[in-house]
Amino acid sequence: MAWVVILIVQGLLPAISITLIRQVVDNLVAVSGAGISSATVGKVLTPVSLMAGVLLLTEFFSNAGEWIRTAQSELISDKITGLIHQQSVGVDYGFYEYSEYNDKLNRAREGAAGRSLGLLENMGNVVQNCVTLFAMAAVLLPYGLWLPTILIISALPFFYVLLYISKVQYKWSQKTTTDRRWLMYYDYLLTNDRTAAEVRLFDFANYFQNSYQKLRKRLRREQFNLLKLQTLGRVIATVFALTMTGTALAWMGRQVLLGILTLGDLALFFQSFNQGLNIVRDLMSNLGKIYRDSLFIGNLFEFLEIKAQITDPANPVPIPSVLQKEIRFRQVTFRYPGSHEPVMENFNLTLPAGKVVAIVGDNGAGKSTLIKLLCRFYDPDSGSIELDGIDIRQFSVKAFRRLITVLFQSHIPYYTTAAENIALGDISAPSSQAEIEAAAKASGIHEKITRLPLSYNSMLGKLFPDGHDLSGGQWQRLALARAFYRRAEIIILDEPTSAMDPWGEHDWLERFRTLARGRTSIVITHRFTLAMRADIIHVMRAGKIVESGSHDELLKLGGFYAESWQDQMQSTTIAR
Structure with missing residues (x-):
């Protein structure tokens, strides 16, 4: 709530400040050559004092906004990390044995908190930019409807470039997820205590370092190519925006030379149009960032939507306090997901x-598979594992594992x-x-x-x-x-x-x-x-x-x- 109030106030302050600048300039022109007196000084001092008050408010709300953003950053980071941790221990054990799952986990963890915070901040910036833009438009409207229109049109190429580059970067990130996990693996081999002995004894260091650097070189080259494309697009968009700005300024200068507008009008126009142009670009930039962050946050939600297959039944059977008879594997057939070859087929075993x-x-x-099935990390494709004659799938998962x-x-x-x-x-x-x-x-x-x-x-x-x-x-x-x-x-x-x-x-x-x-x-x-x-x-x-x-x-x-x-x-x- 405090954040929303600050955004609205910060959005209005620039327009108020520009309006006061016009008043200062016009008052200075009006009293120019009239000498120093209480009347002339008062005529100038009043809008200047108001401007000082606006500047103090701007500084106050800027610091308050910084405090709120820091608090939001910490809360969001903890929230997102908590969601990832909760999902990581909630999915089936089998997910950890597949590359596709590890890719999804890596994509979800990769800057998830930062992207989420960025999305929130950019949405706030859009609100603030919209408030300021409407205020600037209200200031410019008396000079012609076409001026606010030029502001919008001048930023469209920049907005298009941002959307296009965001989509290209997202596709590159998705494509290189496994490559970046390889980098993490090489880094682990070179820095972890568990691998330190073998890396030194067998002189693996250069081999893994070269593998790391070779992969980094390729990814770095691809990143530089993306950066070149982004830079070229931004240069073209900037040239277009400057052309539109120059046209508007030339028209304003003509109006001043013809005596239609005052110097105060010129100062107001220059400030409002220049700030308006920056605000429109910021607005488009923030919209583009929202689009980009939403693409990456989609990875987080894709990960959070993974459903566990090993779940509790609708009406769990009470767990026996003491095992009375036996554990029995009855005609169990099991294949690991993605494999056509059964590890066990019509397997029978009784454990008294x-x-x-x-x-x-x-x-x-198949000894390790037997343990995984008994701990219910997996369920058999057919057959059953029974505890005193009751299929273990009829028990609550946590309650059963407590045994x-x-x-x-x-x-x-x-x-x-x-x-x-x-x-x-x-x-x-x-x-x-x-x-x-x-x-x-x-x-x-x-x-x-x-x-x-x-x-x-x-x-x-x-x-x-x-x-x-x-x-x-x-x-x-x-x-x-x-x-x-x-x-x-x-x-x-x-x-x-x-x-x-x-x-x-x-x-x-x-x-x-x-x-x-x-x-x-x-x-x-x-x-x-x-x-x-x-x-x-x-x-x-x-x-x-x-x-x-x-x-x-x-x-x-x-x-x-x-x-x-x-x-x-x-x-x-x-x-x-």
């Missing part, structure tokens, strides 16, 4: 409640305190130091944390000041503690000991058996020393379960598991 189940198999067997805790193979190091790292496993419940330490002890990271300077209050990672880094195995144990802290009914661990040495693995296995007692645990692993301790082992190959049983039963079977066990044990013996 309260047992530790190991799933082993070669790379590409599950997962240690993913690519675990995330969170750069916070050790205590908060573990408490992130269940942010819905008040953190308990006793439970945090219990989870840390279960994962085997407690002793390492207590040796840190501030124990559980120590900052982890080197990204922020006073941080302490951990080894790969220690980060993995911390992620395990986070998974354990959730106290979920279903535990899924994907290669939970991949970063641990054999001694650490043996120690952790003993802890895990105690922690998992009474809960359903699914362990994805390549290590048979871990799998052998499971109640049931399933061997997965090419999207199917080919063998099932205990460790001893599978060895007696003499199949793929037995062969792999012998190979792994022989490799371990040779290594020793």
